[in-house]
Amino acid sequence: xxxxxxxxxxxxxxxxxxxxxxxxxxxxxxxxxxxxxxxxxxxxxxxxxxxxxxxxxxxxxxxxxxxxxxxxxxxxxxxxxxxxxxxxxxxxxxxxxxxxxxxxxxxxxxxxxxxxxxxxxxxxxxxxxxxxxxxxxxxxxxxxxxxxxxxxxxxxxxxxxxxxxxxxxxxxxxxxxxxxxxxxxxxxxxxxxxxxxxxxxxxxxxxxxxxxxxxxxxxxxxxxxxxxxxxxxxxxxxxxxx
Numbered sequence: 001x002x003x004x005x006x007x008x009x010x011x012x013x014x015x016x017x018x019x020x021x022x023x024x025x026x027x028x029x030x031x032x033x034x035x036x037x038x039x040x041x042x043x044x045x046x047x048x049x050x051x052x053x054x055x056x057x058x059x060x061x062x063x064x065x066x067x068x069x070x071x072x073x074x075x076x077x078x079x080x081x082x083x084x085x086x087x088x089x090x091x092x093x094x095x096x097x098x099x100x101x102x103x104x105x106x107x108x109x110x111x112x113x114x115x116x117x118x119x120x121x122x123x124x125x126x127x128x129x130x131x132x133x134x135x136x137x138x139x140x141x142x143x144x145x146x147x148x149x150x151x152x153x154x155x156x157x158x159x160x161x162x163x164x165x166x167x168x169x170x171x172x173x174x175x176x177x178x179x180x181x182x183x184x185x186x187x188x189x190x191x192x193x194x195x196x197x198x199x200x201x202x203x204x205x206x207x208x209x210x211x212x213x214x215x216x217x218x219x220x221x222x223x224x225x226x227x228x229x230x231x232x233x234x235x236x237x238x239x240x241x242x
Contacts, residue, residue, distance in 0.1 A: 001118070002032045004066055006074035006107070008209070009041040015209050021236035022075045022110060028239075029120040031073075039065040043090075044082040049176050056090045063091075068102035073113045075232045077207045080109040081142025109139065110232060111148040111207060121152050126238030128158035131203035131229075132196045136211045137170050149207055149231055156234060165195040173214035189218040197226060204228045 003026065007019040023033050043058035062083070066072055074080055084104050091100040114120050133153060139145040153161050172178065172188025193215060196204050204226060206212055212228040219226055 001030065001071065002034065003113075004070045004072045005033050005035045006039060006042075006066070006072050006076075006079065007035070008074060008076040008079045010213075011075060011209050014213065015230065018075055018209060018230045018232050021230075022073075022232040025110070025114070025123060025232055025235045026073060028123055029114060029118050031118075034070075036065050042079045042082045044079060044086075045176075047082065047086055047090075048174075052090065059087060059090050060096065063096055063099055063103060066103055068099045068106070070106065071113075071117075072103065072107040073110060074107065075110045075207070075230065076138070076209065077109045077136055077143050077145060078138030078210060080107055080112075081138045083107050085142055109143055109145060109207060111152055112143065112145050115148040115151055122155045123152075123235050124157070124239050125155075125235045126157040127203070127234055129202040130160045130162055130200055131205050132162050132164035132167075132199065132201045134164065134171060134192065134204050134206040134211060134215070135167050136206050136208035137174075139207045140168060145207070149205070152231065152235060153205065157238070159234075162199045162201055164192075164199065164201075166191070171211045171215055173211050178214060185214070186218065189215055193218055193224060193226065197224065202226060203234075205231055205234055207231050 011018050026033050041058050042062050043055035046058060047055035087100050087104060091097055133149055135146060153159060170188060171192045172185040178185040204215055209230055212230060216228040
């Protein structure tokens, strides 16, 4: 299958290896991946901050950067949720209404695409250790993704996936929430990390790099014996980094 890759600005700027690993994973699953280097952002930061005119300008560029006839895959559930759910607020009954609807129906988060569209869940990945999976708000609430990442992680050799207490509770990032309400945000990160440590996890894995950055910052500041990893990076371990 031919797909277009959307690399969110967050991953482009801070986690470029995750983007490259996403390509490796998709190619191993049999996809031909194309990437438009002119792409930037889906508009989610501006939208969440209440700057809808700015979000519409950025979103218009997103719609121009991708084809309405192509399948679009991204290693970010929150960006997928932004396009699928909130572009309705920006582009309904506009000149790009029809193209927007077509793209909304063709964009997929990585794990959803691998499991439900390609029906491909084994990559020969290896990671020795114990991990918990963090359900990001974007994945769980906006994209209804829950079992797909767990199915993929269950096929990773050497990895023991543990249950995380209060797993459906937000990690505390929430974009500008972490800036405006830093005390609450930090306490939520602490709760999430403490729950992971309580079951003996060595890794916290998720579909959203923004959640992982938030949690890893708390981990680093407190020098805790645990590490965050993006799902795409886990799936590429043991073969994709050769």
